[in-house]
Amino acid sequence: MHSAISIQNITKNYGALTALDDISLVIEPGEFFGLLGPNGAGKTTLISILAGLVRPDRGHAAIMGADVQKGFRDARRMLGVVPQELVFDPFFTVRETLRFQSGYFGIRNNDAWIDEIMANLDLINKADSNMRSLSGGMKRRVLVAQALVHRPPVIILDEPTAGVDVELRQSLWQFISRLNQDGHTIVLTTHYLEEAEALCQRIAMLKQGKIVALDTTANLLARHGSVKKDGEGKTDLEDVFVNIMSGSTL
Amino acid sequence: MKNALNKPILEYGSGFPTLLRKEIKRFYKVAFQTVAAPVLTAILYLMIFGHVLEGKEIYGRLSYTAFLIPGLVMMTVLQNAFANTSSSLIQSKVTGNLVFVLLAPLSHFEFYSAYILAAVFRGIVVGLGVLLITAWYGLPSIEYPLWILTFAFLGAAILGSLGLIAGIWADKYDQLAAFQNFFIMPATMLSGVFYSIHSLPPAWQIVSHFNPFFYMIDGFRFGFFGVSDISPWTSLAIVGSFFIAVSVIALRMLQKGYKLRH
Numbered sequence: 001m002h003s004a005i006s007i008q009n010i011t012k013n014y015g016a017l018t019a020l021d022d023i024s025l026v027i028e029p030g031e032f033f034g035l036l037g038p039n040g041a042g043k044t045t046l047i048s049i050l051a052g053l054v055r056p057d058r059g060h061a062a063i064m065g066a067d068v069q070k071g072f073r074d075a076r077r078m079l080g081v082v083p084q085e086l087v088f089d090p091f092f093t094v095r096e097t098l099r100f101q102s103g104y105f106g107i108r109n110n111d112a113w114i115d116e117i118m119a120n121l122d123l124i125n126k127a128d129s130n131m132r133s134l135s136g137g138m139k140r141r142v143l144v145a146q147a148l149v150h151r152p153p154v155i156i157l158d159e160p161t162a163g164v165d166v167e168l169r170q171s172l173w174q175f176i177s178r179l180n181q182d183g184h185t186i187v188l189t190t191h192y193l194e195e196a197e198a199l200c201q202r203i204a205m206l207k208q209g210k211i212v213a214l215d216t217t218a219n220l221l222a223r224h225g226s227v228k229k230d231g232e233g234k235t236d237l238e239d240v241f242v243n244i245m246s247g248s249t250l
Numbered sequence: 251m252k253n254a255l256n257k258p259i260l261e262y263g264s265g266f267p268t269l270l271r272k273e274i275k276r277f278y279k280v281a282f283q284t285v286a287a288p289v290l291t292a293i294l295y296l297m298i299f300g301h302v303l304e305g306k307e308i309y310g311r312l313s314y315t316a317f318l319i320p321g322l323v324m325m326t327v328l329q330n331a332f333a334n335t336s337s338s339l340i341q342s343k344v345t346g347n348l349v350f351v352l353l354a355p356l357s358h359f360e361f362y363s364a365y366i367l368a369a370v371f372r373g374i375v376v377g378l379g380v381l382l383i384t385a386w387y388g389l390p391s392i393e394y395p396l397w398i399l400t401f402a403f404l405g406a407a408i409l410g411s412l413g414l415i416a417g418i419w420a421d422k423y424d425q426l427a428a429f430q431n432f433f434i435m436p437a438t439m440l441s442g443v444f445y446s447i448h449s450l451p452p453a454w455q456i457v458s459h460f461n462p463f464f465y466m467i468d469g470f471r472f473g474f475f476g477v478s479d480i481s482p483w484t485s486l487a488i489v490g491s492f493f494i495a496v497s498v499i500a501l502r503m504l505q506k507g508y509k510l511r512h
């Protein structure tokens with residue numbers, strides 16, 4: 001059985017800046033995986049390489065065994081990406097947007113699945129609304145729906161809860177958790193470390209284009225956590241993150 | 251939600267028909283701006299130039315208005331084909347929603363074909379609109395409809411390709427406007443839409459022969475009247491070669507991911 005995501009020795013430079021420096025990583029099917037790091041660490045570049053939006057200078061990446069460059073059709077069919085920015089096409093309604101996205105993947109007569117996704121994301125009442133008229137939270141839900149419209153086994157969410165209210169964050173995580181329980185591989189980047197701690201089974205931390213930590217969430221907490229000064233309260237992922245990024249536990 | 255992975259395996263087809271439909275629907279949704287407005291502009295040209303140059307004969311037998319109508323139709327076809335691809339791409343790039351197309355398993359050839367056919371469709375729809383409205387002045391004769399269709403298709407495909415190239419190249423709206431105002435507009439206006447190049451001084455006649463848009467207009471006009479400034483076969487060879495050249499450039503840009511996939 002293929003790995004959900006396989007990354008081998010990926011390097012990407014933008015002029016003098018090395019965005020990714022010889023990154024290798026394997027994510028197995030069914031994992032809920034966290035990709036963490038400060039701004040500029042290379043998370044979005046890595047996701048963009050997996051999505052085929054950025055071409056690496058060196059190395060290879062594959063989705064469910066399909067190379068993202070040579071086997072781009074299969075790789076992209078296996079992958080759903082929720083982009084970080086709230087992007088949308090202002091010409092179309094929610095339903096049109098989802099139908100077009102389905103059609104881009106060569107899937108026609110997909111309305112039953114589109115309705116099911118919209119129902120799960122509470123978008124049914126907005127199905128015929130123009131994308132321009134939606135709130136930021138609703139636009140975020142449409143982005144999630146677009147990523148799922150072709151039923152990809154691997155889903156990448158690039159900071160999906162940035163600027164999202166608490167209610168939507170919770171309903172979004174419930175939905176994503178259900179997808180993971182159904183067998184989808186989920187890769188998440190977020191700056192809300194309590195979310196990553198609660199959801200992710202395994203975590204990689206990136207710093208200046210390199211993986212500086214890669215382990216199960218439990219092991220990271222056990223190995224890199226620090227005892228609180230007051231001796232009370234347990235170590236959380238934020239402590240681990242700060243320790244690793246400052247280099248104090250490496 | 252039911253177990254999505256346990257659903258029957260989906261049959262994947264090509265994304266090309268959907269991308270084509272989306273590009274057509276995009277301009278249809280703003281048809282007042284994309285269809286009605288250019289038709290009105292062409293009518294204004296016809297009213298003004300037709301009035302000013304009334305009584306002038308071209309090729310010794312055609313009224314100036316009859317001569318002008320096919321040129322205006324073709325100019326409208328070309329300008330709208332360019333506008334369709336260029337505006338769609340620059341808007342999608344600036345707003346960021348081009349990512350939805352780039353994430354899909356579309357080949358560079360499917361991407362190119364969908365955008366170009368949508369541009370051809372818009373160009374021909376608007377051109378037909380001009381032709382029908384100007385029928386009030388008297389429809390020109392149609393001697394060789396196949397030549398008309400051939401040059402309309404090739405001209406629109408060329409301008410659609412140029413629009414695609416410009417839309418990919420431009421990072422900002424003003425860069426695209428510069429491409430349109432300093433290259434496309436002069437090349438179309440000086441292509442013989444409003445005059446026969448035989449009415450120009452010899453030096454300008456030679457210069458006109460270096461303008462590929464001249465051959466599109468002249469070949470298109472030949473389909474209506476059976477007369478033209480140069481042989482339609484020469485025009486076809488030049489227009490066909492130009493189409494191949496711009497298509498190769500556009501396809502290479504898409505294949506390389508120039509300014510699209512970094």
